[in-house]
Amino acid sequence: AEALGRGQSGILTESGTLHLVNQSYPFTVHFTGRPAGTPSAASQKGLKSKSMDNGEMGRKAVPKRSIHEFFAGSPKKVAGFDIDGCIITTKSGKVFPTSPDDWRILYPEIQPRLASLLKKGYKVVFFTNQMGISRGKLRPEVFKSKVEDILQTLQLPVQVFVATGPGIYRKPVIGMWQHLCEKANAGVTVDQSESFYVGDAAGRPVNWAPGKKKKDFSCSDRLFALNLGLQFHTPEEFFLGWKKAPFSLPTFDPRKLDSMARLCDPPTASLTSTSQEIIVAVGFPGSGKSTFFQTHIVPKGYEYVNRDTLGSWQNCVKACERGLKEGRSIAVDNTNPDPESRKRYCKSAGVPCRCFNFMASMELAKHNNRVSICSVTNLHLNKFVTPTLSEGFSEILQIHFVPNFADSQLEALYRQFSEG
Known part of the structure; x- marks a missing residue:
């Protein structure tokens, strides 16, 4: 010193x-x-x-x-x-x-x-x-x-x-x-x-x-x-020393998301089929579509079709047609927000087409994107139209977002509010 x-x-x-x-x-x-x-x-x-x-x-x-x-x-x-x-x-x-x-x-x-x-x-x-x-x-x-x-x-x-x-x-x-x-x-x-x-x-x-x-x-x-x-x-x-002012918190609270919720409605529905089919996803970017398909559908032998990897919807349609001719079932993992985008796949003759409607809200999807540091999509979210059987679907399943964490640190990060 x-x-x-x-x-x-x-x-x-x-x-x-x-x-x-x-x-x-x-x-x-x-x-x-x-x-x-x-x-x-x-x-x-x-x-x-x-x-x-x-x-x-x-x-x-x-x-x-x-x-x-x-x-x-x-x-x-x-x-x-x-x-x-x-x-x-x-x-x-x-x-x-x-x-x-x-x-x-x-x-x-x-x-x-x-x-x-x-x-x-x-x-x-x-x-x-x-x-x-x-x-x-x-x-x-x-x-x-x-x-x-x-x-x-x-x-x-x-x-x-x-x-x-x-x-x-x-x-x-x-x-x-x-x-x-x-x-x-x-x-x-x-x-x-x-x-x-x-x-x-x-x-x-x-x-x-x-x-x-x-x-x-x-x-x-x-x-x-x-x-x-x-x-x-x-x-x-x-x-x-002013008195406390009124305030509002975000409508979505990541602390309350249930890790034990059921995966789909109706709960008795089968996620895959032994017969050839097309599954068309509908949901916001970040609603869990890709993880769901890679976990529950692709391992059962379905061909995975995704615009992020194929580059355009035209390429996705061609991949579907090719896969169907070869006797495979197809899982289409795109946002497919409106009837026009969905009918490209439903029109395949002789093959049932099911819709998996991913129910994650826009706020939940945005949270998922921020937590995973995904780039923000330019998709116009107001284009989303709820799918109906009249579009040609044989069945519509409601798929719920159920988080699954590899470790406690990831869960702690996910449970934080990510934007204000």
Whole structure:
């Protein structure tokens, strides 16, 4: 240990700790991804150094670029905050900033309240979604500089996490929080019962308070806290003491999906046939069609026809005709949203055609797509028309989505709200 007096200086190395005021306030410095030979940001900026970790955030993570963490100790209690609309707003009054410096601290009460939390032993952490980085619309060094300017204004030690793209790190999924707890808190276990989260994406409706005419753009901050089991507050509730505002949660709740539900209706129906047939799927992208067919139908000898692999519906029809001539049964795994798309397969003469109508709602299908990080389809969902026997089907089965998980971690991820 080296004691420093007024006007004296020293050098902190990796994991070095600086004690202030008779060792009452320990500050530990960590560096992530600093290129060899690059001057330490902490040595350049001293106690004004900030923290921003975006190196592992998002599926298309940007490289770490002299990004470091510098924060007061590793407390068990975490006070988490969103940035945009919670800590800052635009100076211009526009919804989105017009330039990197188009920002101001949202409320004058913010700085003293954050300072008070630090004195009470909390670690203050910012969690922000910045999809513009992975989309190439926002350069990471520009956003990093903006964050450092914000914290320079606050004059407080804060740790910052940035989700730069889609995936498990993007709120409301809890990847950023897990990264904090597992890799960025110096091994100290976070006490979630003593921690909380504050954000403005809270699912509040139009006119949720006097002078607040616009509804919240999403519910992702509230759902982030809900996924974690944290106490949640809006900025107005936490910093200004306003009463709790009304809000709405998404209609689909992944926590309530039944893994023991029956697979189809009628429950006595046979999923396959010993006679040659065509099975035509109907359902949203993400409704479980492919998994269902690969699990229950294809192993029974059915030829699998899918537009994703064959490229066009014309190729699918040709594959069906070819398979039928060779004496095989066919399983058509496409969305087939309307009678026109379905009659292409039902018109095959002399072969029964059954419809498997996948009953997953649009909200459930969207959740499945987000959890699996599938690309969003451009299908016009309002084209879906409920299939009827009059279209030429010999039978219509209602297929329910029944989740099946390989392990508990996958189930825990699936049970999280994935969008707000």
